[in-house]
Amino acid sequence: MEWIGRRGLLAGAAGALVTAAAGQTGVAGAATGAGAPGAPSGPERAPGPAGAEPHRRAAAPEFRGMWIASVTNVDWPSRSGLSAAQQKRELLALLDAAVARRLNAVILQVRPAADALWPSPHEPWSQWLTGKQGVDPGWDPLGTAVTEAHARGLELHAWFNPYRVANHTDPDRLAAGHPARRNPGWTVPYGGKLYYNPGLPEVRLFVQEAMLDAVRRYPMDGVHWDDYFYPYPAAGEYFDDDAAYEEHGGSFASRAAWRRHNTDTLVSEMSARVRQVRPKARFGISPFAVWRNAGKDPLGSATDGSLATYDDLYADTRKWVTEGWIDYVVPQAYWHIGHPVADYADVVPWWARTVEGTGVDLYVGEALYRCDADSPTEAWRDPAELSRHVTFARDYAEVRGHVYFSAKQVASDPNGAMAEVVADHYGSAVPPR
Numbered sequence: 001m002e003w004i005g006r007r008g009l010l011a012g013a014a015g016a017l018v019t020a021a022a023g024q025t026g027v028a029g030a031a032t033g034a035g036a037p038g039a040p041s042g043p044e045r046a047p048g049p050a051g052a053e054p055h056r057r058a059a060a061p062e063f064r065g066m067w068i069a070s071v072t073n074v075d076w077p078s079r080s081g082l083s084a085a086q087q088k089r090e091l092l093a094l095l096d097a098a099v100a101r102r103l104n105a106v107i108l109q110v111r112p113a114a115d116a117l118w119p120s121p122h123e124p125w126s127q128w129l130t131g132k133q134g135v136d137p138g139w140d141p142l143g144t145a146v147t148e149a150h151a152r153g154l155e156l157h158a159w160f161n162p163y164r165v166a167n168h169t170d171p172d173r174l175a176a177g178h179p180a181r182r183n184p185g186w187t188v189p190y191g192g193k194l195y196y197n198p199g200l201p202e203v204r205l206f207v208q209e210a211m212l213d214a215v216r217r218y219p220m221d222g223v224h225w226d227d228y229f230y231p232y233p234a235a236g237e238y239f240d241d242d243a244a245y246e247e248h249g250g251s252f253a254s255r256a257a258w259r260r261h262n263t264d265t266l267v268s269e270m271s272a273r274v275r276q277v278r279p280k281a282r283f284g285i286s287p288f289a290v291w292r293n294a295g296k297d298p299l300g301s302a303t304d305g306s307l308a309t310y311d312d313l314y315a316d317t318r319k320w321v322t323e324g325w326i327d328y329v330v331p332q333a334y335w336h337i338g339h340p341v342a343d344y345a346d347v348v349p350w351w352a353r354t355v356e357g358t359g360v361d362l363y364v365g366e367a368l369y370r371c372d373a374d375s376p377t378e379a380w381r382d383p384a385e386l387s388r389h390v391t392f393a394r395d396y397a398e399v400r401g402h403v404y405f406s407a408k409q410v411a412s413d414p415n416g417a418m419a420e421v422v423a424d425h426y427g428s429a430v431p432p433r
Contacts, residue, residue, distance in 0.1 A: 061430040063328075063363045063401025065105035066098055066410045067159065067286075070128050071112035072167070075407040080131035084138040087129065091145060095152055097411035101418060102426040104433075105155035107224050107403065110142045111211060114165040114180060114196065118142035118217065122210040124175040134175030146218045155432040157222030157284065160211045162266060163203075164228055165194040179206065188241060191234030198230060198262045199244035208270055215277050221432070222282045223274050227332065229263045230314045232307070259314035271325040282327035282433075286365050286403070287317040289331035289347050291354075301350035303342045321360045329360055330403050334367035336379035337388055344389060352398040361400045364393055368404040371417035383416040387424045394425075 068091075069075045076094055077087045098106050110117040115126040115133060118141065124134035129141070142158060149156035165180050166173070169189035174180055180187050180194065186206075188197050196203045215223055231239065245255055252258035267285070274283045292300035292308045299318070300308070309315040320326050331351050335342045348364055355362045366389060370380040379385050393399040404410055404418070413419055 060400070060433045061104065063105060063361070063403070063433065064101075064103040064426065064430065065107055065155075065157070065363065065401065065403035066101075066103055066407045067403060067405045068094055068106055068108045068407040069112075069405075070109040070117060070126065071161075073128055077129065080128055087137065087141065088139060088144060091141065092148055094407045094411060095145075095148055095154060097407070098154055099152050099429075101410055101422055102429045103404075103410070104153065104430055105157060105221070105403075106145075106149055106407070107157040107159045107222075108142070108145050109159040109161070110145075110214060111158075111160040112164070113161065113167065114178070114210075116210075116214070118214055120210065120213055122179070122206075122213055124178055133178075142214060143218055146220055150219075153429075153431060155221035157224040157282075158214055158218070158220045159224040159226065160214075161226060161228055162207045162211070163196045163198055163230075165196055167193055169194050188239060190231055190239045191237055193231065195231055197241055197244055198266065199241045199248060199259070201248070204262070204266050204269070208266070208273060211270070212273060212277055215274060215281060220278070220281055222284055222328075223270075225285045227286060227288045227309070227313070227315075229266070230259055233312055256311075256314060260310070260316050263315050264319065267320050268323070268325050283325075284328035284330060284363075285317070285320065285326055286330035286332055287315060288313065289333045289335075289351070289365070290342060291316075291318045291350075301342075302346040306342050318354055321354055321358055324358060324360065326360060328363055328400075329355065330363045330365045332365040332367075332405075333389075334365065334370065334405075336370075336377065336385055337392065338379065345392060348393055348399065349396060352396040355398050362398050363401040363403050364389070364399055366402050366404050368409040368418060369406055371409070371415050373415045381415070383420050386417040387420040390421055390425045 070077070073079050076090055078090055082090070095106060111123070112126060112128060114123055116123045117126050117129065125136055127133040129137040146156045165187055169192060171181050171184060171187065171194065180196070186196055186200060186203050188195050196207060198204065211223070214220070245258060249255060249258035252261060271283050274281055288307065288309050290301055290303050290306045290308050292310045293303050293306055294300040295304055296308070296311065309317045317329070321329055329351070331347065333344055333347045335344050335347065337344045351362055366386060368386060370377070371383065371386055373381055375381050390402060393402070410418055
């Protein structure tokens with residue numbers, strides 16, 4: 001399986017940082033998905049449900065979600081250039097698969113790369129629909145998805161990527177009139193990709209407006225961001241935000257502190273604006289699951305050698321929880337139980353401890369895409385591995401559900417792992433929150 005985009009890029013960056021520590025093959029790589037290997041060390045495991053808030057588990061239904069990725073046609077549409085009718089049939093089939101697996105939520109990627117899967121006045125139609133950016137596909141995918149998901153008793157969370165502009169570095173390949181072409185000073189080429197510069201206040205305002213257009217238009221249940229803020233590290237490359245730092249970073253102790261402030265500002269401002277524009281919609285983020293390693297910070301997780309969002313992505317994911325800027329968090333805990341560098345059985349308790357008492361719901365991101373009879377990692381060849389994750393997580397009252405990456409595997413279930421989760425844990429359907 002080849003994963004390009006959200007999880008694929010994550011794998012390559014993380015793998016470069018942890019290869020020496022992991023000492024294993026088949027754990028992380030650009031062709032196998034997302035995650036950074038790590039080793040168990042650091043603070044002892046968080047207590048189980050005895051010290052938690054058991055009343056919260058009964059307060060709302062369990063969240064059972066799946067991600068539908070549109071970037072590079074990972075899940076949907078299956079390829080660019082399908083007719084509107086074909087695209088709609090495929091989308092409805094994925095929604096039906098969610099219902100058949102007794103899920104109650106879908107997270108649909110609607111702004112994969114400074115583009116739109118709805119008729120946006122700010123950005124062009126996505127190339128992943130028609131094959132050419134800016135071409136009207138002849139229907140409204142996001143509007144249809146909201147209506148059809150609700151008709152099936154599913155929540156619809158709209159998944160936006162704030163800063164990615166293109167999977168190349170040539171602005172001339174963007175649609176005519178694209179904001180990045182009109183404002184060339186807004187972008188930074190890095191790692192073979194083009195990004196909006198998070199250090200520019202005008203960029204932060206623009207990307208919020210672009211996303212809020214969809215929030216205003218549609219009765220979506222959630223606004224969802226993934227793990228891309230500042231890009232994942234690319235070996236030997238420099239993210240050139242010198243001019244922005246010179247203009248806006250003078251009061252900060254370091255460039256890293258300034259970058260974290262920029263990301264914090266985007267999160268806190270968007271949080272307030274979503275709550276104002278659509279109070280019933282929930283704002284959630286699915287970060288890479290390691291905030292900091294315990295060897296660098298005693299508050300960090302029992303991981304050793306892993307990439308960390310705080311240090312490497314300038315994303316203080318723990319702060320977003322403790323400040324209450326987000327309503328839910330979905331850490332991408334894409335490692336098996338017993339992983340030598342980042343053990344699922346250490347990462348999940350760390351997040352349970354982090355959300356405890358904050359009012360922020362914790363849903364665990366699950367690597368269904370790794371479950372493969374031909375996986376080079378023995379644990380992922382076992383169809384029961386994912387079911388063991390859900391069993392383990394249910395010992396922590398703070399874990400309110402799980403989200404599976406991705407929809408294609410939810411539907412096809414290549415090694416039967418999803419069927420085992422359903423049989424063991426989802427004996428009946430549950431309503432959306």
